[in-house]
Each structure stands twice: as C-alpha cells, then as structure tokens.
Amino acid sequence: MSKKNIALNRLSAIQNHISNQPQQTGPIDLARERENASFNVKHMNWLFWGGKEFAEALQDAYLIIQRDPDLYFPGGHPYDLTRPEEREVTMKQIFRYIQLKKSLKDPLLFKALGVAMGMYSESFNMKVYVNDSLDVLLCSFLRGLETTATYDRETDEFIIHSPTLTSTKIWIGMAGQTATHSIALCQTIIDGKKWGTNWFIVPLRDQKTGKLMSGVTAGDVGAKYGRNGIDNGWIQYSHVRVPRTNMMMKWAKVNKGGEYTTSANPAVSYSVLIGERLTVLTEAVGTCGQVLTIACRYGCVRRQGANEEQIMDYQSHYVRLMPCVAGIYVISIITRMIMSKWDGIMKLAQTSQEEFLSYLPDVHAISSGLKATISWWGCEVLERVRRSLGGYAYSSYNAIGGAIRDWGVVTTGGGDNFVLIQQTARYLLGSFKQVSHGKRVTGSVEFLNDIQQTLSSTKSNLSDERQLLNLDFTLEMYTWLCSKKINVLAASLDSSTSGEETAWNDNQVDLIKLGELYSYRYTLSEYIKGLKECSTNSEFKELIPILTKLGSLWAINLINDSLNLFLEEEYLNGEQVKIIKKFYLKLCKEIRKECIPLVDSWGFPDFILKAPLGKYDGDVYTAYLETLKAAPNCIGIPSYWEKYVKNF
Structure with missing residues (x-):
C-alpha cells in the first residue's frame, strides 16, 4: 500500500472516530470475541458468585434496583451529583434498603440485593457495612x-x-x-x-x-x-x-x-478487625473486576494503527491487563474459602474460646498480609486500567477515576498497610523460630516445617515451559523463595549488634517484601485447594482447564515479578529466566483470546459499571456521546460570558 493510501485510510479512520455517527465496529468485534470462549460462560458466572442459586438471585436483585426509584440513581449520571445530593441519595438508598429487608421474604434475595447495591453505590456499601438497621446509626x-x-x-x-x-x-x-x-x-x-x-x-x-x-x-x-x-x-x-x-x-x-x-486473651478485642481487613478481598473483586470489564471491552472495540487493529491485540496492551483478569479469578475463589474459614472460627468464639484463640495468631497474620498486598495489587490494577483507556480515563463518566478514588478510601493508605505487613513478617519469623527449636507449626505457616528440605534444593530444575503449567510446581518455586527470604532475614536480625528495634528498621524493606511473598504464596496455595474442590462439582468440572490456565498466569506473574530475587539467590539461571519470560508472554496471549468471555462471566450489568466505554453491546461511542449530551450545562451560554468572555 502506498504512503498516500495509508495516509488517506488514517484520515478516514480519524474522521470516523470524531464523527457524530462513527463507523461502529464495536458490536461486531465483541460478538466475534464472545465466540472464542472455550468454556460455558453461564457456568463460570455461577462459579464466580459461589453457586447457581446466588448468581440467579443477583440477577433478580439487579432488576429490583433498576425498577426502584429510591434505589436507582436519579436522571443523568451519578458523577454529576453534588456532595449534598450524593449524601441525600445514599441515605435514601439505605432507608429504602431497610424497608425492603422487612418485605423481602427470601433471605438469599436480600443478601444478593446487599451485594448488588454495594457494587452500584460505593457510599452505600461503606455505610451499610457498619450498620445493620436504622434504629441506631x-x-x-x-x-x-x-x-x-x-x-x-x-x-x-x-x-x-x-x-x-x-x-x-x-x-x-x-x-x-x-x-x-x-x-x-x-x-x-x-x-x-x-x-x-x-x-x-x-x-x-x-x-x-x-x-x-x-x-x-x-x-x-x-x-x-x-x-x-x-x-x-x-x-x-x-x-x-x-x-x-x-x-x-x-x-x-x-x-x-x-x-x-x-x-482470656487481650487479642480477642481486636478480632473484630480481622473480618474488616478481609473485606479488601471482596472489594478488590468488585472494584477491580468492574474496571477490568470496562478496559477489556474498550480494548477490543477501540481500533488504532495503520491497519486499524484492535488495541487489545497489541502485546503491550494485553500483557498489562491479562494478569489482572487472572488475578480476579484467583482472588474470587480464595475469598470464599477464607471467609468460610473465618466464619467457622468465629462460631468457635461461642462454643470453645480456647480453640478460637488458638486460631487467632495465624488468621491475624493472613488478614494483615492480604489487606496490605491486595490493597497494593488493586492500586496497580487500577493504574494499568487508567493507562489502557488513554484520555478517556480522565472522564468521570467512564468510572475509572471514581474507582481509583474509592479504592484509596477503602484501603486506608500506604502507611497503615506498611504497619500491617510487618505484623505478618513478625509472625513468620516467630513461627520460624519455633520450627528451629524443634516445634511444629500449623495453618498458613505449615510449609515452614519442611524448610530445611525445601532449602536443600539450591537450584531450580526448570527446563521446559510445560512445567510452568503445573500449579504445584510454581507453588514449590514460590515456597522456596519465601523460605529463603525468612532464613536470610532471621540470620540478619539474629546477627545484628545494634539492638532489636534498630535491626528491625535496618531490615524493614526486606521484611515488607517477606510479608508480600508469604501473602502471595498463600493465595496460590489456597487457589490450588479451591480448584480441587471445583473438580468435584459436575457443573464446574468443565471449567478446570481455563481456571488452571488463569491460576498459572497468576503464579508465573508472581514469579516474573520476583525474578531479581531468584537471580540474587542463584536459584534460577539466565536460560531459565528466558523460559519464564517467554512463557509468560505466551500465556498472556492465550488468555487475551478469551478476555471478553472471561469478563462477561463476572456478570456486571451496564448500569452497575456506569461507564459508556464498557457497554456490553460494544456501541461505546454512541453511548459516550449521549452521556456527554446529558451532562448539566453541556450546551448553552456560561454564566460568566458577559463578565469575562464577551469583551475579552
């Protein structure tokens, strides 16, 4: 093709993008993307929400919100509300929600309504989390x-x-x-x-x-x-x-x-904080899942380049987003497992206080570590999504800016998380000391019982990329790194002559990294257990291949992010690093082919996403322009025209 024809094609493409009636390829693109699914999207949706019954109840809850004038945001876009208006709307939603609590006879439907409203209105979600009724606020x-x-x-x-x-x-x-x-x-x-x-x-x-x-x-x-x-x-x-x-x-x-x-133990007064910390997992699934849905749909609709390629087909684009999509699946599965475990522990508080207390140190370390690491992970996801949307991300109407702001409120900032992750590191080092003295430890640190055997392998036996598809193999790699970090840090702290507090501060960066490694190792370990549970369910058994691939991407992404540590300890060599990097890119490309069915499976309706660029049907530009036209004072003479503009 001549340079002249390329230029003319490019001008035509630009004209289509800025025209009031652009050439709409989005619906066709998304329809084609949906044909790539290697799995049953409906069944994946059931798995994502913990079962068919709740997934169907959630669909009913969405309808209730859309049809109820007190729950549904008033005309226009919610981001156009003033602060007083948003406060009033939020209280109106809560008031109506409590009324419905008395009238809805199905407890599962009411639970689904709470989940749906939490995704629809972030302010509602935070207020209702603290209060179960309007008798006392x-x-x-x-x-x-x-x-x-x-x-x-x-x-x-x-x-x-x-x-x-x-x-x-x-x-x-x-x-x-x-x-x-x-x-x-x-x-x-x-x-x-x-x-x-x-x-x-x-x-x-x-x-x-x-x-x-x-x-x-x-x-x-x-x-x-x-x-x-x-x-x-x-x-x-x-x-x-x-x-x-x-x-x-x-x-x-x-x-x-x-x-x-x-x-019996002063720690029990803080047990209430454990449940609060674990909510960051459900917040991550909801918030990051929604923005990734928007980013993936837009990435498959938006075309750019000399041949008008889908931007999602650019390696630099899908490599940023696909590990995040995999992360949502991992976190969603382990969240149900962790919450179920915590509910069981809380019941022990009523029946066996001694047994309840025995679980607290471990679950405290888990919740502190996950609160910090998933908070930071969510920040990274949101930043990647922001970049993937280009200038459109700066429009409030596309929900990305609001999600970034809300995530900052939810995760309470870096300072708190740095404190929490060090509590996790302290628990790890304490458990390591127990093992060193011949005691056995249980729970999330059970892997430390075999630390000497783990560290006896000083080199990885990775020789083929197919090994990286084995989740147990990647877990072993990550377990080795976590164990090595504990061993090195314990020796460093023990050999310090500057006092415990100074020694801790001098190793603080590595201690924070240790807390991260442990927390991410825990997610991978729990995900493997979750897949085994799924394999026993006839409806979910067919999903195991894609779920395994998603778990592998999560694991390889973790290893890829820690290559410097593996190389520093000489566990991996240059050729093995090449295998990992090459397979990481290959796996991202494979997941990209199914990215739309994967985000569709989460089932976030358009009205929940509140972003025209994330519309299910792919007609994003029409929706975005209509949203702009509906904005307050979109068209008209500004109030300051006579005073400043007229005589400029």
Whole structure:
C-alpha cells in the first residue's frame, strides 16, 4: 500500500472516530470475541458468585434496583451529583434498603440485593457495612488509644474523655453528620489503674433532633478524594458519661463494684478487625473486576494503527491487563474459602474460646498480609486500567477515576498497610523460630516445617515451559523463595549488634517484601485447594482447564515479578529466566483470546459499571456521546460570558 493510501485510510479512520455517527465496529468485534470462549460462560458466572442459586438471585436483585426509584440513581449520571445530593441519595438508598429487608421474604434475595447495591453505590456499601438497621446509626472509633474510659463507682458510669489533640479521631465514617452512636476503643481506667483497651458504645447525637450530645464535639471532614456519599468526620469526647453497661463485655467485664474480669486473651478485642481487613478481598473483586470489564471491552472495540487493529491485540496492551483478569479469578475463589474459614472460627468464639484463640495468631497474620498486598495489587490494577483507556480515563463518566478514588478510601493508605505487613513478617519469623527449636507449626505457616528440605534444593530444575503449567510446581518455586527470604532475614536480625528495634528498621524493606511473598504464596496455595474442590462439582468440572490456565498466569506473574530475587539467590539461571519470560508472554496471549468471555462471566450489568466505554453491546461511542449530551450545562451560554468572555 502506498504512503498516500495509508495516509488517506488514517484520515478516514480519524474522521470516523470524531464523527457524530462513527463507523461502529464495536458490536461486531465483541460478538466475534464472545465466540472464542472455550468454556460455558453461564457456568463460570455461577462459579464466580459461589453457586447457581446466588448468581440467579443477583440477577433478580439487579432488576429490583433498576425498577426502584429510591434505589436507582436519579436522571443523568451519578458523577454529576453534588456532595449534598450524593449524601441525600445514599441515605435514601439505605432507608429504602431497610424497608425492603422487612418485605423481602427470601433471605438469599436480600443478601444478593446487599451485594448488588454495594457494587452500584460505593457510599452505600461503606455505610451499610457498619450498620445493620436504622434504629441506631453507628460509626467505629477504632484507634482512639489515647481516649480514656474512667469508671465512676458512685454513678455506675464510665467517663469517656479525649485528653489530647492526638486522641481526636479523624476520618470516621458517618461521624460527620448522621451517626447517632459511636463504638470507641478506649483505655479502661479503674481507681487510677489501667486495665487495657475495651470497646464502649458512646452516644453522639440525639436520635430525634440530630444535635450533638453534651460533651461531644464532632464535624465533617469536608471535601474528599472519593465516596462523598459517606459523611466522614472527626470526634472529640469531653468527659462524656455513659452507663457501665455501655461497655461491650463479651470478653472482658466490669461489675457494679468496679471489679475487672480480664478476657482470656487481650487479642480477642481486636478480632473484630480481622473480618474488616478481609473485606479488601471482596472489594478488590468488585472494584477491580468492574474496571477490568470496562478496559477489556474498550480494548477490543477501540481500533488504532495503520491497519486499524484492535488495541487489545497489541502485546503491550494485553500483557498489562491479562494478569489482572487472572488475578480476579484467583482472588474470587480464595475469598470464599477464607471467609468460610473465618466464619467457622468465629462460631468457635461461642462454643470453645480456647480453640478460637488458638486460631487467632495465624488468621491475624493472613488478614494483615492480604489487606496490605491486595490493597497494593488493586492500586496497580487500577493504574494499568487508567493507562489502557488513554484520555478517556480522565472522564468521570467512564468510572475509572471514581474507582481509583474509592479504592484509596477503602484501603486506608500506604502507611497503615506498611504497619500491617510487618505484623505478618513478625509472625513468620516467630513461627520460624519455633520450627528451629524443634516445634511444629500449623495453618498458613505449615510449609515452614519442611524448610530445611525445601532449602536443600539450591537450584531450580526448570527446563521446559510445560512445567510452568503445573500449579504445584510454581507453588514449590514460590515456597522456596519465601523460605529463603525468612532464613536470610532471621540470620540478619539474629546477627545484628545494634539492638532489636534498630535491626528491625535496618531490615524493614526486606521484611515488607517477606510479608508480600508469604501473602502471595498463600493465595496460590489456597487457589490450588479451591480448584480441587471445583473438580468435584459436575457443573464446574468443565471449567478446570481455563481456571488452571488463569491460576498459572497468576503464579508465573508472581514469579516474573520476583525474578531479581531468584537471580540474587542463584536459584534460577539466565536460560531459565528466558523460559519464564517467554512463557509468560505466551500465556498472556492465550488468555487475551478469551478476555471478553472471561469478563462477561463476572456478570456486571451496564448500569452497575456506569461507564459508556464498557457497554456490553460494544456501541461505546454512541453511548459516550449521549452521556456527554446529558451532562448539566453541556450546551448553552456560561454564566460568566458577559463578565469575562464577551469583551475579552
């Protein structure tokens, strides 16, 4: 083809893209992509949502939302709502949701409605997570460790007080405007003696008038990066009196005489935080799953280049996104397994406190590690998606910016996660020390019992790419790296002469990396168990080949990201690294062929995605232009025309 013809074709393509009636190839492209599925999309959808019954209930829940004027966002686009409007809409949704709780007789359908609303409205999701009913609106004051609760025998009350500026708790959900009560974690003081931290229910506002209670100072944090439907706020207590019975006494207790009964283990008061940390997994599946659906559909619709190729066919494009798609499948499967395990452990709190406590250290390490690593993983996914959409990502109407903002709110920032991941590393090193002293460990660190045998293999036997399709083989590789890191760090800390605290700080970067390696090893180990469970189900057995391939991509991506560590320890050589990199690219290309069926299987409807570029039918440009036309003041004379523009 001549340069002149190439130029003319390019001009024609540009004209099509910017025309009010562009040449629409999107619907044809997506229809063709859907023909590539090697698996049953409906069955994959059932697996993704934990079974046929819940998946079908979720479809009914979507219909309820779309048909209910109080649950569905009003006309236009939700990103056009002002902050006060978003706050009001969120409360209206919650109010209606509670009404439906009383009228819907099917508990599975109501559960599905909660999940669907959580995906549809991120602010709704956060508020309802804290509150189960509208009788009392709660917020959790989780880090008020300087806040005190002093017992007064004469009145049988606790006096809640924030004695310092730093005991002011900022960023509490619902504290800004609507919470009527808070759950505060306070230092408990009786007769001048500190008994540790306990939870107390403290009234914030009058339930009828909404006015702050005497001694309570609270306000809104104002403009935020995301989730503006939630009225995050700050609280200070000035000698607020509450009845003794407002102390939450499931574990520790204080009687009317001021006698304090200690819980069997102080750690139980923090067990409530474990469930909260694990929710990052479900948030990752929902948030990252939605934006990846948008990015994959747009990547297969958008054409660019001299021959108008689908941009998803460019290696630089699909290699960024396919490992993320695989990650959603891995995380979705292990989330159900972990949550089921945690529910079982929580039941033990009612029947066998001793057994319950025996599980806490391990599950605390798991939840802390996953909270940090999946938070960081989600940030990386969102950034890759943002880049894959080019300039369109900067339009709020395509949902990417909102997802990035909301993810930042959910994951609480890097500082907290760096603290959490070090708690995980400390648990690992403690478990390693037990093994070194001849004891056996259980749970997520059970692999340490065989650490000497693991490390006896100093070189990998990788010689063929087919070995990398074996999930057990890649797990062994990652287990070796994790074990090696523990061994090296333990030796470094033990040999330090600078004191424990200084030694820890001097090794902090490696300790954080150790926590990551352990957490990702755990995801791979649990995913392998999850596939074995799926293979026993007749409906899901047919999905094992594609699920195995997705798991392999997840595993190889983890190994690929840690090649420097493998090379540093001389476990891999140059030729083996070439095998890994070549197979990584090959596997990404294979998954790319099925990317649309894979994201379709998640079943996010267009109204949940709220992004014209992610439309199921592929008619994205028409949808985007219609969205722009519907925006407030899209067409018309601006208010400042006469004052500034006219006489410019």
